Amino acid sequence: MLTPGQESDIEQAEELMEAGSIRRRTGHWRLRPRRLVADKGYTSNAFRNYLHRYHIRCTIARRSNEQRRGSFNKQHYRKRNIVERLINRLKQFRRIATRYEKRASNFAAMITIASIFLFSDFAYRL
Numbered sequence: 105m106l107t108p109g110q111e112s113d114i115e116q117a118e119e120l121m122e123a124g125s126i127r128r129r130t131g132h133w134r135l136r137p138r139r140l141v142a143d144k145g146y147t148s149n150a151f152r153n154y155l156h157r158y159h160i161r162c163t164i165a166r167r168s169n170e171q172r173r174g175s176f177n178k179q180h181y182r183k184r185n186i187v188e189r190l191i192n193r194l195k196q197f198r199r200i201a202t203r204y205e206k207r208a209s210n211f212a213a214m215i216t217i218a219s220i221f222l223f224s225d226f227a228y229r230l
Contacts, residue, residue, distance in 0.1 A: 106208040113145045118154050136160055141184045194218050 105116050105123070121140075125133045139161040147164045155162045163180040195201040197218045205211040 106212060114148055114151060117146055117151050121154070121158075121160075139163065139180065141180050143184065193222055 105120055107113070107116055121136065125135055126137055127133055136158055137160060140155060141163045142165075144165045144167050147166055147170065152162065152164070163177050165176070165181065194215060197214075199205070199214055200211075200218055203211060205214055
């Protein structure tokens, strides 16, 4: 889901959780994950209540002005760097980093093309 640059990610969090599906080891699909690992941009009581309502465990860093409640699993949070590294590799493409494309559909297409390039054998032969 693409949002304007000035809009917070938390605005679309619940809708994003409803839009995806995850493939199980058995090959069947399920709608929601068992655990969500997110950064401080996704911390809010409403979103945490949403996750609790659907029995999704969460590891979300809290902001400095929030009251700390519950445990925080650093081992799960460290796995978040896999996604961060992917985003950094996508931002190596100048067209994506500076968002030359003004339309959301064109920008999504450029992200798809960059992803294909990154995960193809051609990218590793350069």
